[in-house]
Amino acid sequence: MPKLQSAAELEKFRAELLAKRSSTKPCIAVCAGAACDGLDSAAVAAAFKAAAAPLGDKLEVRTTGCHGYCEKGPNVVVTPGDICYFEVSPADVPDVIEATLKGEVVERLVYKDPKTGVKAVHMQEVPFYKHQTRLLIGDNPKIDPMKIDDYLAVGGYAALVKALSTMSPEQVLDEVKKANLRGRGGGGFPAGMKWETTRNAPEKTKYVIVNGHEGESAAFMDRAMLTGNPHKILEGLIIGAYAIGAQKGFMYTRHDMPLLEKHVRNALAQAAEYGLLGKNILGSGFDFECELHFDVGIFVSGESSALMRSIEGNVPEPRPKYIRTSVSGIWDKPSNLNNVETWANVPQIISKGADWFTSIGSEKSKGTKLVSLSGHVVNSGIVEVPMGTPLRTLVHDIGGGVRDGKTLKAIHFGGAMGGSIPAELIDAPLDFDGMSKLGAPIGAGGLLLMDEDTDMVEVSRYLMDFLTKESCGKCVPCREGMKQMLQILTRITEGQGKAGDIERLQELIEVTGVASLCALGKTSGDPLKSMFRYFKPEYEARIAVGSDAK
């Protein structure tokens, strides 16, 4: 493949590509996302490929990234028509191929409502999908993540073309600011403002970073995006670099996901081959390169300053930052870091405009949000809904409610540094500020359902145990404060609670929260805070048991 020298060349290449592809030719997309892979979707894909080989050009089989409905994997989607087959095994392959060639449907593999028995054949009819707005993850079933041409076929890199050929960096920045795109990594800080800070920093050398560390427990959507559609994130990054004036980017992700690594490496190589990375991208005069970088297997390396130290080659310990990393980050150069999902939003903002983007979502949180649904839910998986969607929609309409016919007790958001709210608040909208006020900030978007049997003391003990192990140990309040909180919580769960434990915990939450060096320590007490806000009687009862025993 010769390098594409201009925007026109890319569009010509895309037109040729689409001309070669027939929209009526059946395509069987087999999900190879993490959950389906665990259910041996590789065997399903292999069986489809073997069965399709003798059919020549009549049928295409595609291995794709995560479709979202993890609960019912291995997932298979047949186009045209987006026919969804669930829990497909290699034994089902001949039937699916036969039906697909005849334009029929294999009834026994389609969705059946567990209560009513009503079947749903097409994706837009399946309850799990029908209440979603899949702007980001919707392309996953259409793309083989190893093929840049698949991304180009769904309109990929058109936003980059638009930015480079028709917009100045300032215009790109203004569009993102106008879209009020807020960081999806947890803080919800406006991305455009962050970009502007880095852009305006006096140093000439600037960096842009994709934070794909995703250490938050119960969050798995960044992994699905980065593995399933790496070019979307890369496109967002290149556009961001253009707006900011950065010459180099880093994709920082986990060392323990071989498929993700393979796909991202391949994406970077293909983008360079096509001339979308490197010198003079599409003849615009803009140079940009991107490097893949891995963590060393510790939670705190997802914290922005620790992450930057890690890229420098140092131990990933948080750096005390009274100077923002957007002004002084990697090697003291201005460094703009955004989460995977934030970058993934950039291409569509440029393509469709800030007005379109702000038409989706709630008043102060725009666009859609990817949510990882897990815990005691019927349908676990990755879900994408407009900001402002009531949690009820997520839990009941999409999630199918609580598993095993039990009742909902709590909804937990934001992983080990998030919070739990009681079931009564289920009509609260999914919104950065609203959820923060309730004490369960969205965080990166891990939503965990807890049923009536959940022991809320054990939940906070478990989360504290996780954080205690993941603390780097540099600063006293985080290292020692969490250890003390864990000891007290462990005692309570063992029926050894003492009078005054809640006050002791509250003092430790306060000091750890104020005095810790980085966000890990500062927010380590947040789950417990939400527990004392909504579930205090449960703690008091457990402590009383311990006090009585003495």
Next chain:
Amino acid sequence: MTEIVLTIDDRQVKAEAGMTVLQAAQKAGIYIPTLCHHEQLEAYGGCRLCMVEVESRGWTSYVVSCLYPVAKDIIVRTRSEKVDRIRKVLVEELMAHAPDAPELVKLAEEYGADRNRFEKEASFCVLCGLCVRYCDEVKKKNAVSFFDNGSVRQIKFVPEVAKNECWDCQECFALCPTSYAQAAYLLTEALAFPGQRKIASRVAKKAAKPRMVIPIMAVPMTGQNSH
């Protein structure tokens, strides 16, 4: 050099741009407690004892003074109810590990910390990192290092390096607020290269004699072989 005027504990204090609040306070003779701070070392921000209250443009925040840069017109309070409470809890947390460390005993008195507040776990080390950072930044030897993370973090001497470097240095011992650095070194010596010092001095004495061929020093591989 730009001069910056700020307020620390109701006093107008002059500082230079680039200074930290701690440096400005020390220059003005205002005391702020520290444990992990050392003039020769890069500010670390680990012990958090030097935390102060800063009021800037109507906003109050709590920052560690060893890292917070001075700025025009900020108001710093080195003590307040909340600052004192933070320091008290931090000292109590550390006293679970080193209840008799003189610096901690003094701080406990000042801030009303209860040495028995938390269950004792006498590891003696408070992980201030002075030994580790001094060996790295000043001596450039890295004979002592942090191992593990979180609440199980500890310092350890690296035997292969310590064997050659530490006997003639030992400068970190005096920096240690709990004497643990010395204990850790002696433990390493006893386990990894016992008697090395004696052999070394014997070799040195023999080497000093005229017409003596310098023997190739036997390196003991295990404890049993060393005597």
